[in-house]
Amino acid sequence: xxxxxxxxxxxxxxxxxxxxxxxxxxLRQELSSILDWVEELQAVHVExxxxxxxxxxxxxPRRADAITAAPGEDGIREDVLxxxxxxxxxxxxxPKVIE
Amino acid sequence: xxDPRPTWLTIAEAGRALADGSLTATALTEDCLAAIGExxxxxxxxxxxxxxxxxxxAEADKRRAGGESGPLLGIPIGVKDLFCVEGVxxxxxxxxxxxxxxxxxxxxxxxxxxxxxxxxxxxxxxEFGMGSSTEHSVYGPSISPxxxxxxxxAIVPGGSSGGSAxxxxxxxxxxxxxxxxxxxxxxxxxxxxxxGIKPTYGRCSxxxxxxxxxxxxxxxxxxxxxxxxxxxLGAMAGHDPADSTSADLAVPDFTEGLGRDLVGKTIGVPxxxxxxxxxxxxxxxxxxxxxxxxxGAKVVEITLPHTKAAxxxxxxxxxxxxxxxxxxxxxxxxxxxxxLGQGDGxxxxxxxxxxxxxxxxxxxxxxxxxxxxSAGYYDAYYLRAQKVRRLVRRDFEQAFExxxxxxxxxxxxxxxxxxxxxxxxxxxxxxxxxxxxxxxAGLPAVSLPVGQASTGLPxxxxxxxxxxxxxxxxxMASAIEARSGGRRRPEKWW
Numbered sequence: 001x002x003x004x005x006x007x008x009x010x011x012x013x014x015x016x017x018x019x020x021x022x023x024x025x026x027l028r029q030e031l032s033s034i035l036d037w038v039e040e041l042q043a044v045h046v047e048x049x050x051x052x053x054x055x056x057x058x059x060x061p062r063r064a065d066a067i068t069a070a071p072g073e074d075g076i077r078e079d080v081l082x083x084x085x086x087x088x089x090x091x092x093x094x095p096k097v098i099e
Numbered sequence: 100x101x102d103p104r105p106t107w108l109t110i111a112e113a114g115r116a117l118a119d120g121s122l123t124a125t126a127l128t129e130d131c132l133a134a135i136g137e138x139x140x141x142x143x144x145x146x147x148x149x150x151x152x153x154x155x156x157a158e159a160d161k162r163r164a165g166g167e168s169g170p171l172l173g174i175p176i177g178v179k180d181l182f183c184v185e186g187v188x189x190x191x192x193x194x195x196x197x198x199x200x201x202x203x204x205x206x207x208x209x210x211x212x213x214x215x216x217x218x219x220x221x222x223x224x225x226e227f228g229m230g231s232s233t234e235h236s237v238y239g240p241s242i243s244p245x246x247x248x249x250x251x252x253a254i255v256p257g258g259s260s261g262g263s264a265x266x267x268x269x270x271x272x273x274x275x276x277x278x279x280x281x282x283x284x285x286x287x288x289x290x291x292x293x294x295g296i297k298p299t300y301g302r303c304s305x306x307x308x309x310x311x312x313x314x315x316x317x318x319x320x321x322x323x324x325x326x327x328x329x330x331x332l333g334a335m336a337g338h339d340p341a342d343s344t345s346a347d348l349a350v351p352d353f354t355e356g357l358g359r360d361l362v363g364k365t366i367g368v369p370x371x372x373x374x375x376x377x378x379x380x381x382x383x384x385x386x387x388x389x390x391x392x393x394x395g396a397k398v399v400e401i402t403l404p405h406t407k408a409a410x411x412x413x414x415x416x417x418x419x420x421x422x423x424x425x426x427x428x429x430x431x432x433x434x435x436x437x438x439l440g441q442g443d444g445x446x447x448x449x450x451x452x453x454x455x456x457x458x459x460x461x462x463x464x465x466x467x468x469x470x471x472x473s474a475g476y477y478d479a480y481y482l483r484a485q486k487v488r489r490l491v492r493r494d495f496e497q498a499f500e501x502x503x504x505x506x507x508x509x510x511x512x513x514x515x516x517x518x519x520x521x522x523x524x525x526x527x528x529x530x531x532x533x534x535x536x537x538x539x540a541g542l543p544a545v546s547l548p549v550g551q552a553s554t555g556l557p558x559x560x561x562x563x564x565x566x567x568x569x570x571x572x573x574x575m576a577s578a579i580e581a582r583s584g585g586r587r588r589p590e591k592w593w
Contacts, residue, residue, distance in 0.1 A: 017450060046483060079203075082200075084433060
């Protein structure tokens with residue numbers, strides 16, 4: 001299925017990926033060729049077939065609803081923030097958000 | 100011809116030499132580090148951990164001197180970049196994780212180190228496991244130690260675990276970890292004359308391995324022989340409470356089926372896999388069938404009717420899961436953040452970081468995933484793909500009513516040249532036609548070298564089994580291996 005330039009812009013926004021105007025046409029063609037190809041699936045008879053989301057049929061195990069790490073007690077906060085591009089006073093830092 | 104050196108050993112051979120005292124882990128590790136140093140042009144190792152390796156080797160020698168033993172004690176291995184190794188740069192070959200140093204260890208590598216394996220460093224791959232050639236990497240492409248006869252053109256090692264396959268084939272390490280979401284262990288193994296096993300979904304913990312498509316991803320080894328693959332898998336497998344999809348099953352001895360005949364066993368060959376198969380691969384498949392028969396097995400034709408639909412099914416499900424999994428790379432919690440302009444807010448932070456951080460193939464798949472999951476398209480694409488996935492699995496369930504395992508090609512042909520598939524994503528996706536069904540069904544499959552192309556490049560077949568039958572299919576693979584001559588290694592040109 002071919003998609004148009006506006007759909008490329010909409011999907012890029014959904015995916016939170018900035019796309020330059022000059023990239024739109026190339027992406028439109030690439031994504032259209034992939035979507036054309038997966039169109040083959042429309043020919044498969046799937047009436048009455050249950051979707052399969054996961055191959056392991058076991059039920060999800062549960063764990064105790066307990067605190068396993070707490071700030072300031074075990075140093076986990078430092079480990080967690082060590083890889084942050086920007087951290088201030090024990091928190092992640094992002095640009096100001098004004099709604 | 101160069102002289103034999105310690106890095107040429109298999110895990111089993113090195114284990115015997117370490118046990119009888121004719122080799123130390125330290126000497127073996129030094130030879131691997133030297134081999135890695137000579138092989139920079141292959142771009143297989145992308146972060147070498149020489150100090151860590153030497154310390155681990157000394158520790159292994161101490162443990163052995165203290166009376167400990169074990170098949171991996173003192174064995175130097177490489178780790179696919181996708182696995183988090185504590186204190187070692189781990190970025191899944193992506194620019195977006197530039198500078199990321201995990202403060203934790205993946206379960207699979209933790210188990211390997213506990214068994215005494217030695218970490219030589221991180222191995223190249225396609226970014227986040229998306230690719231079939233290891234050309235989509237922030238580190239630049241890895242290339243195969245194999246070349247076509249009489250030709251110096253660079254050949255791809257396959258992907259996504261191309262660095263793992265190249266490093267093992269070139270004897271830079273004794274074995275390597277890898278992951279397989281749609282063929283990323285088996286295709287590079289087939290391209291490089293190595294052995295790779297994708298275990299049953301749930302056999303190895305996914306904890307600490309960067310997620311691509313969570314319902315398909317499985318870790319496994321790439322090794323020089325079937326026996327070595329079994330030994331590696333034994334150390335990597337096992338239940339992990341930290342991964343809710345890891346199976347709570349005892350780890351069997353994966354070597355128990357090795358070296359036996361196959362009398363009383365039935366092997367199925369799928370009719371659909373022969374459609375459009377080239378003359379060279381058809382001959383290889385016939386050769387594999389003859390070897391299986393020679394080992395005493397009966398060979399029957401089977402049918403997997405939804406084979407053709409499996410590939411497009413995968414290319415909906417995997418990008419959908421990827422678009423969700425890779426949402427975590429937002430420039431806030433870890434990795435690389437884009438430089439921001441005056442007045443940029445948090446949305447620009449996300450969008451610029453992700454535009455700069457992801458390569459073209461990853462961006463493509465995230466966008467396809469976002470599209471097929473978006474309102475108005477979900478039923479037509481994603482839900483339909485999940486239904487076809489059930490049909491693909493049903494095909495295998497029905498096939499295994501009449502056979503113990505399945506023999507199939509691992510790839511449509513030998514490794515291609517670097518750049519040969521660039522420009523057409525769908526052409527590259529077709530590489531996965533024989534491997535992808537197995538991931539959709541969650542089954543184990545082992546790929547092994549069986550013959551060679553007219554150009555001298557290796558060719559591989561795979562043995563596919565029912566869930567949890569790794570020991571059985573490794574046994575069958577060993578029967579084919581025993582009838583395929585010794586291990587072929589590439590002539591050293593680097």
